[in-house]
Amino acid sequence: MNFGAMNYLAIPAAAVAGWLVGAVWYMALARPWMAAQGWGSKEEMPKRQGLAAAAPFLISFLALLVMAFVLAGAIGHLGPGQATMKNGVISGAILWAGFIATTVTVNYAFAGKKAALTLIDAGHWLAVLLVQGFVLGALGA
Numbered sequence: 001m002n003f004g005a006m007n008y009l010a011i012p013a014a015a016v017a018g019w020l021v022g023a024v025w026y027m028a029l030a031r032p033w034m035a036a037q038g039w040g041s042k043e044e045m046p047k048r049q050g051l052a053a054a055a056p057f058l059i060s061f062l063a064l065l066v067m068a069f070v071l072a073g074a075i076g077h078l079g080p081g082q083a084t085m086k087n088g089v090i091s092g093a094i095l096w097a098g099f100i101a102t103t104v105t106v107n108y109a110f111a112g113k114k115a116a117l118t119l120i121d122a123g124h125w126l127a128v129l130l131v132q133g134f135v136l137g138a139l140g141a
Contacts, residue, residue: 006072007083010139014068014132019061021131025124036117068132071095072141075133088137092129100125 026033039045048055075083075091104122 006076007136007140010136010141011065011068011072013139014071014135015061015064017135018064018068018128018132021127022060022124025127029120032116033120036114036120038114064128064132067128068136071129071132072136075136075141083137083141085134085137088133088135088141089130090133092131092133093126096126096129100129 034040034042034045071088071092072083074095075088078087078091101122104125105118108118108121
């Protein structure tokens with residue numbers, strides 16, 4: 001794979017798209033997610049101030065940049081001219097099934113987390129990878 005052939009504007013675009021998916025996902029599922037965490041209300045959530053409150057969002061965006069870069073590389077391995085929306089979405093789904101869904105499921109099982117939390121969080125990552133794959137494919141990863 002020629003990393004020089006990557007579309008380096010598509011990678012941050014895919015990261016932003018993935019970050020927005022997370023914002024919408026967790027705003028829509030805030031109550032079930034909090035219940036699955038064992039929090040009955042927002043008051044029961046851990047309190048963070050200043051940089052500690054912003055850190056998870058910054059870490060999330062940096063992780064999404066890495067994820068978009070790796071997904072672009074995986075799509076690029078399909079060969080020249082194969083960076084399509086269809087191939088991007090399929091690649092995202094395959095990588096999710098092989099790495100994300102399995103990892104989240106195992107980690108949450110050992111941590112004794114509720115199945116609902118596993119489904120919400122793993123579903124979030126599926127949506128992120130599908131959207132990132134779509135964006136990367138649309139922009140010619």
